[in-house]
Amino acid sequence: MVKILTIGAAVQDVFLSHSEELKPVADKTADELFLKIELGSKNDVNNINFSTGGGATNAAVTFARQGLEAQFMGTIAHDPAGNAVLEDLDKEGVDTSKISYSEKMHTGYSVVLLASTGERSFLTYRGASTHHDIKNFDLSDSDADWIYISSMAGNMDVLDKIFVTAKRRGIKVFFNPGKDELAQTEKLKGLLEDVDVLSVNLEEAKQIVHGFILEEVVRKLLNYVPAVIVSDGPNGVLASDGKTIVRAGMYEDVKVIDRTGAGDAFGSGFLSQWCQGHSLKDSIVFASANSTSVVTKIGAKAGILHKKTKLHAMPLSEKPL
Secondary structure, three states: OOEEEEEOOOEEEEEEEOOOOOOEEEOOOOOOEEEOOOOOOOOOOOEEEEEEEOHHHHHHHHHHHOOOEEEEEOEEOOOHHHHHHHHHHHHOOOEOOOOEEOOOOOOEEEEEEEOOOOOEEEEEEOHHHHOOOHHHOOOOOOOOOEEEEOOOOOOHHHHHHHHHHHHHHOOEEEEOOOHHHHOOHHHHHHHHHHOOEEEEEHHHHHHHOOOOOHHHHHHHHOOOOOEEEEEOHHHOEEEEOOOEEEEEOOOOOOOOOOOOOHHHHHHHHHHHHHOOOOOHHHHHHHHHHHHHHHOOOOOOOOOOOOOOOOOOOOOEEEEEO
């Protein structure tokens, strides 16, 4: 059985929805939608959902539900939110023995204001989820086959230690950097030599390499890593393993309830198949299906697919690189 260690954030989320006050509001001075709540006002919501999130815990659940050996490494606190994280992971069969505890900060916590369109606004206390003490991220005794690592709040020293140790131990690396890593472009490029699969969206990719279209940036990123996935929202995704290029559109047109965790579901969905030797094309199909399922439910984990879920065909093309 393939063993995957996920590294990154763990938070508790509370979703507030079904409210007349949580409607997107257009601003004529900007090409954007806003959530407008009057200062000092009291606003009713008619639905509340509690769940847990954080990219690494979401990914761990995908791996566990696909029958892989999943382990989570991250920092929480001894508090109710931390207990919620542990309970969710234990229920899914994720190994939590690598969790560390902060004595100074609370477990990360987010209040999510969910609009009827599925878009959301976050009020986030990151707390222990970004308390990255380098001593708590030691892979020297790890027997994982892969690590799946999401943002480490820009702590490049911790990332460097993780990647170097992984390389030395023959552990493959799937990396989905966050904005704090992408803001340190040169340091990030230096870390990519130890990465086996890089997953970013098009705008993030353009922070690493110069380019305008999907295929251009994918080809340039292949100079840094063996395999690349670049997503472009409704325009789909382009992926390459250095041999072929796969372009995929939308898996299925569904009613979007909540977009939280869609990116995590895609990345972890891809790796859950890729690590087992499935083709680039089949891995992208499952990743797309997993992401599509997640947005039909509130919370990042509820819609994650289980093993042997029957999939259907989707718009997809493949060509030699």
